[in-house]
Amino acid sequence: MSNASENVKTLLQDMVADRNLYSLLRDRLDAQREGIILRDVAALELVNQEIITLYQQLSAHSQKRHRLLKALGIPVGVKGLKTLFSRLPENWQNQVKHLWADLEDNAATCKMANDANGMLLNMQNDILQNLLNVSEPENWLYQKV
Numbered sequence: 001m002s003n004a005s006e007n008v009k010t011l012l013q014d015m016v017a018d019r020n021l022y023s024l025l026r027d028r029l030d031a032q033r034e035g036i037i038l039r040d041v042a043a044l045e046l047v048n049q050e051i052i053t054l055y056q057q058l059s060a061h062s063q064k065r066h067r068l069l070k071a072l073g074i075p076v077g078v079k080g081l082k083t084l085f086s087r088l089p090e091n092w093q094n095q096v097k098h099l100w101a102d103l104e105d106n107a108a109t110c111k112m113a114n115d116a117n118g119m120l121l122n123m124q125n126d127i128l129q130n131l132l133n134v135s136e137p138e139n140w141l142y143q144k145v
Contacts, residue, residue: 007068008084014061015099021061022106025054029113036120 028051035044066076074080085096 004072007071008088011065011068011084012096012099014064015096015103018058018061018103019099019106021054021058022103022110025051025058025110026106026113028054029110029117033113033117033120036117036124039124 028047031047032044032051034040035047065081069076069080069084072084074084081100085093085100088096
């Protein structure tokens with residue numbers, strides 16, 4: 001198998017792995033939301049570490065994808081991937097295009113879940129700040145005696 005063929009094979013294998021990683025990430029983001037709602041610090045510490053590990057794996061695959069595209073002489077990015085897909089054998093094109101669309105959907109879903117978790121965390125922080133009235137210490141509801 002040629003070096004170019006190996007690069008394409010690696011790129012496609014990483015895309016399949018990314019689909020699995022995004023599924024795990026979505027599950028962990030749901031667990032993070034649950035931990036935020038329950039204010040379960042121990043669970044949040046664990047799930048946050050798992051999320052960081054998943055982000056690192058996804059980032060590593062993205063960086064490898066960039067290197068492989070460059071090695072193949074294809075522009076880096078979505079446009080380059082679509083160019084690569086169009087050069088694949090016809091019987092592979094639809095499967096790979098579907099895989100990429102699935103990855104884009106999964107990434108968007110995870111981004112929305114992450115954004116929602118961030119908003120929830122900010123809302124809880126705002127409530128706590130209002131209870132403690134940190135901006136006006138002289139009016140604290142709860143203050144050290």
